[in-house]
Amino acid sequence: MTAAFSLHSTLSEASATLARRLDDILVSVRSPAGGGAGTAWAADGLIVTNNHVVPSGHPTVELRDGRTLDGTVVSRDPETDLALVRIDAELIPAVPGDSTALRPGNLVFAIGNPWGRRGIVTSGVVLATQGNATGENPAHIRDVIRADLRLAPGNSGGPLADASGRVVGINSMISGGMAVAIPAATVQAFVARETPGQPGVLGVTLIPVSIPNAIAASNALPEAAGLMLTGIRPGSPAEQAGLLPGDVLLGLGGRHGGLRRVAEELRAMRAGSPVELMLLRGGRLVRTKALPATSA
Numbered sequence: 001m002t003a004a005f006s007l008h009s010t011l012s013e014a015s016a017t018l019a020r021r022l023d024d025i026l027v028s029v030r031s032p033a034g035g036g037a038g039t040a041w042a043a044d045g046l047i048v049t050n051n052h053v054v055p056s057g058h059p060t061v062e063l064r065d066g067r068t069l070d071g072t073v074v075s076r077d078p079e080t081d082l083a084l085v086r087i088d089a090e091l092i093p094a095v096p097g098d099s100t101a102l103r104p105g106n107l108v109f110a111i112g113n114p115w116g117r118r119g120i121v122t123s124g125v126v127l128a129t130q131g132n133a134t135g136e137n138p139a140h141i142r143d144v145i146r147a148d149l150r151l152a153p154g155n156s157g158g159p160l161a162d163a164s165g166r167v168v169g170i171n172s173m174i175s176g177g178m179a180v181a182i183p184a185a186t187v188q189a190f191v192a193r194e195t196p197g198q199p200g201v202l203g204v205t206l207i208p209v210s211i212p213n214a215i216a217a218s219n220a221l222p223e224a225a226g227l228m229l230t231g232i233r234p235g236s237p238a239e240q241a242g243l244l245p246g247d248v249l250l251g252l253g254g255r256h257g258g259l260r261r262v263a264e265e266l267r268a269m270r271a272g273s274p275v276e277l278m279l280l281r282g283g284r285l286v287r288t289k290a291l292p293a294t295s296a
Contacts, residue, residue, distance in 0.1 A: 015109075019121045021165045022111040025094045026119060026158055028062040029053050029071070029085065037112040037158035039170060040091035041191060047085040048187055049157030050172050051076045054083050061087050075194035080182055081172050082190045094159060097166025099145065099183035100253065102129050107163045108147050110171050110179065112155030124149030127178060130222070143261075145169045145181040185253035193268035200269035200292025202243075203236020204229050208259060209248060215283050223258035226250045226280060241277070241290035248280040 029038040029049050036053035038061065040046075047061065054073050061071040069087045076083040102108075106126045114120050128146040145160065151174050160169035160181040169181030206227040216224035226248035232238045250256035252265035252275050269275055271294040279286045 015123070018109060018161065018163070018165045019111065019119075022109065022121065022159055022161055023064060023119045024092045025167070026064065026111050026113075028113050028118060029059050029157060030062070031056045031059040035059075036154055036156035037171075038085060039157065039159045039167065040093050041084075041187075043091055043093050045087045045089050045091060046093075046191070046195070047071070047087065047091070048170055048191065049083050049085055050170065051078050051081045051083045053157045054085060059085060061085065063089065063091075075190075077190055077194075080186055080190060082170065082182060082187060084191065084194055094167040095165065096184045096188055097162050097164070097168040099129075099168040099185045102126050102145060102162070102168055102183075104128060108145075108149065108168065109161045109163075110147075110149050110151060110155060110158060110181075111161075112151070112158030112171060114152035114154040116154060120155075122150045124179070129183070143183060143186065144172070145183055146175075146178045147181065149179050151179045189253060189265050189268045192270050192273060193264075198271040198294050199267075200271040200273065200275075200294070201236075202238040202241075202266075202269075202290055202292060203233035204238045204243065205231035206249065211248065211280065215280070219280070219285050221250065221256055223256075225259050227259065227262055237290045237293050241288050243277075243279070243288070243290070244281065246281075247286070249277060250280055250285075251278040252276065 025040040027038040031054055033055045034053055038047040038049035041048045057073045059071045062068045071085040071087045074084045074086050104126050109123045111121045124147045126147050155171050158171050159167040160171050162168050168184050171181045173180045209228040211224045213224055229247045256278050269292045271292050274289050274291050276289050
């Protein structure tokens with residue numbers, strides 16, 4: 001057996017294993033006015049899909065084992081084309097990946113139900129991880145993942161995964177001939193904001209500040225602004241995480257996204273759920289993790 005043949009066999013088997021893993025978290029979502037795919041997100045029956053997949057509030061969900069269950073749309077966000085559906089069943093949940101670490105050229109896989117055929121897998125490479133997309137939905141989504149893999153009606157709401165099988169996005173549309181997916185970081189913030197749990201705080205005082213254009217450009221910041229820490233409560237999660245007065249908060253979830261997105265992500269924090277913070281300290285980007293506490 002040649003080395004090339006051995007490598008091909010190994011890669012082939014790894015891809016097949018990954019496809020089976022993705023099939024475990026894939027569901028079919030149908031409604032009177034739409035349909036597509038969904039991604040199992042939590043073991044207690046929580047499913048993530050696209051807002052345009054569930055125009056009505058009571059879709060039906062078909063699981064891998066053939067069961068068809070009534071679902072309820074518990075939340076939706078047309079701006080990010082995301083929706084949460086809950087069913088009365090236990091699920092194998094997705095393992096979210098770090099969408100902020102994606103780079104052009106990374107290999108990704110998509111699975112869905114194109115044209116009503118369940119569990120079709122396609123693969124391709126990431127083309128871009130920034131910028132907006134407008135499709136026929138008509139959704140205008142910010143900060144999307146673009147890839148050269150093939151999507152078709154029925155893929156919407158299904159997972160986009162990296163080569164390790166971690167879900168780095170939720171497939172949404174074709175725009176400009178490219179597949180478009182909503183980053184996992186955006187999905188996680190949406191789920192945290194829309195599911196029960198006590199709001200979390202870092203224990204800081206923040207004020208909006210401008211960032212010198214040269215520093216913003218050298219760090220590829222989408223906006224020359226951030227939130228400066230002017231005060232840190234003793235014993236707070238911020239102090240325990242090593243945050244310092246003068247640090248400028250640029251984003252949560254390991255990425256920067258402008259003042260508006262930072263404010264949304266701060267509101268979405270839940271006590272006891274770790275967050276990754278992106279900071280500007282002395283003109284350099286710093287990443288650290290913190291564990292938000294209750295406001296009490």
